[in-house]
Amino acid sequence: MTPTAPGAPETSTSELWDAPVSSGPLAARVEIPGSKSLTNRLLVLAALADGPGTLRGALRSRDADLMIGALRTLGVGIEQGDAPSTLHVTPGRLKGDVDIFTGLAGTVMRFLPPVAALADGPVRFDGDPQARVRPMRPVLRALHALGVGVTGPEGDLPTTLPFTIAGRGGLRGGAVDVDASASSQFVSGLLLAAARFEQGLALRHVGTTLPSLPHIEMTVATLRDAGVTVDDSRDGIWVVSPGPIAARDVRVEPDLSNAAPFLAAALVAGGRVSVPGWPTSTTQPGALVPGLLERMGGSASLSDGVLTVTGDSTVHGIDVDLKAAGELTPTIAALAALADSPSRLRGIAHLRGHETDRLAALATEITRLGGQAEETRDGLVITPRPLHGGVFRTYADHRMATSGALIGLRVAGVQVEDVETTAKTLPGFAGLWQAML
Template sequence: MTTAPDRTTTPLWDAPVADGPLDATVEVPGSKSLTNRLLVLAALAEGEGTLRGALRSRDADLMIGALRSLGATITEGGEPSTLHVTPGPVTGDVDLDCGLAGTVMRFLPPVAALADGDVRFDGDPAARVRPMLPVLAGLRSLGVRVVGDGPDFPTHLPFTVRGRGRVAGGAVDVDASESSQFVSALLLAAARFERPLVLRHIGATLPSLPHIAMTVATLRDVGVEVDDSRDGIWQVTPGPIAARDVRVEPDLSNAAPFLAAALVAGGTVRVPGWPAQTTQPGAMVPDLLEQMGATATVEGDVLTVTGTGQVRGVDVDLHAGGELAPTFAVLAALADSPSRLRGIAHLRGHETDRLAALATEITRLGGRCEETRDGLVITPRPLHGAVFRTYADHRMATSAALLGLRVPGLQVEDVATTAKTLPGFDTMWLRMLGRTPEDQG
């Protein structure tokens, strides 16, 4: 369901038009996906750990607040992106605010099952339509009691996990067709279960496999034994979770709109800190941009993308990196030929129904964007200015800014929603263009 905010109360941001080729270096904060996985494991570890370069955004701060409520002590170091985490017994009789953060609402119910009492989950109105059944049913099959506000078993927020201080472990079948987070959620807490967890995915498709690979790699980095040698089956052996001092990689998916700006406006954008090896889906960005007409090179840890202002249409499968789809959908709307984005049916269950939202907003600007069973077909047409609604979805907002580089008069509704994963996005965007908020008026 795509529910737009009330435009009578939501401020509009005038998306700046590029007045020439770009020449910018953009420092991108830490990965939200890694930050929230590392926070969960640090809260369950044997001793005090430290995260350096952690993302500080609404999603990360919701995770920090929830873990504090569950008994962990989390303090800032010399700067907000340095977090010291001291584990404590997982405590119940608390209420957790999930906001609109999928990692909070899905990663923490298995942690809450280790608590000594009830843990109540709720979030933003838009969060109450995001699917939760696979992880909650998985917990039920492991002997954990979960209840909703009514007599039926809950499938969405709000719900209560009735922790008993322990989870036995065992075998569980999960349909993670709608989100890989359902797999990651159970894997992250499984080292604290009493017996090995054997998790089998039983759905027809499994999106965002890099995010599961990220979870497995992060678990192994803290000494947890994970067997993923069989497709669609994971086994986690109970054991200690090592405390670590770790630096968080930049968020490569948040870098995508900035790098794509070089393709739209022409010129060059550089992002330092690009990892040589990573499990982030954003690692797909350089290749995808090259398919659409850019050149991308890495020297040391700096990724440089250069474009001419010409964009080529593509036919790509984004099954492994669906979070990139909004960026590449709006690029496709500016291309010289039609594009097809495939393998992203699961985006209908994200912050909003992203497929419907993208089709609606690109069409509002005069473009042609049609939904398919598992994606979008975009046929470029001349675009005009209008209000681009964001549906409380941070990636809709960043994508609108990208379109605005070429479409005069485009106004972005609620650009502040980018604070979910990238606080200060609007200022970063202006700086990339060599401007300041004062220049914007």
């Protein structure tokens, strides 16, 4: 897959954001909103719970609001509390004969088909044009194998959006094989609803690789916190027992991956950037950020829940396997383009199936600014070259936008296309970025 619309005409200037250049060392404290990954997992569990529950500190972004809208469409009551980040969730009978719009949210398009199988009628799924090329085959084939009717526009078993799930008010469950080589979300989506299946679910991963394993570990942890029994004692096999999902009052952690470009800015511009609310223990892949930034020339310290990264404008190249945290790749790639030695980023072939083909997009945009970035079978090799200003295209991908902003801290004249695509997971990014400076 190539980036969406490669070779398209340059964007009009009205859609371009002039990335600010740092004028000196930073001394910033940045408040990062709640984790998208946790927010959308917790919303699904709250919707399937045995009573009303509350999420506090939930992310309010396009992806999260798409999940909220989809669950409301299915009959779940979700009301905002005193603050937008407080959500009161009241489970209800899941309704069929409805339409779900997923936008470009992988968690919505992959987490909700198993939930839709529990509805009392057909549930029709569609999304943004870019979403129609994102792989869906593993979760749809799994549901089909479990006896769920799944049809595409031509009446066949589809591999992408749009599709229809024939909800029957319940699902027997049982055992199923899934190839999750393209995304861990295929496993997580099935596990989240599995406790509501009559026989639960025994899921076996049959692919050659399993990217973003921490995201599956996050799913298992949230299920256990809600009282669900999950056996993951064997590699690549998860067994979820049938039973109730406990209603809870929970607080969502900050999104550690969204913190990555801000913390990385300390290496690019020098100085220090602090993020409060950093957990001492977490299943978020973003927990790898401090160690990665230390390997690339910074120093990191955690004190009283505040993570601080300090840098002196020195950035070193890195050879790293990012399979466990592929979402950090755009940040690490931007740093690599500004480094003092080459970098090799490995284990991230699955990024070709994200919001865009992130490997092709990063290689294209770094090269557009004068850098040297080459795709490999499972990643990127980036060799630093003198960079110049220009348009950094984002392909409707929020992490491409933050990558361009990071390069722009050091390179004058970088214009980021459609910076508002960051609203997918981090509304108000441009203002937070400017405030950091």
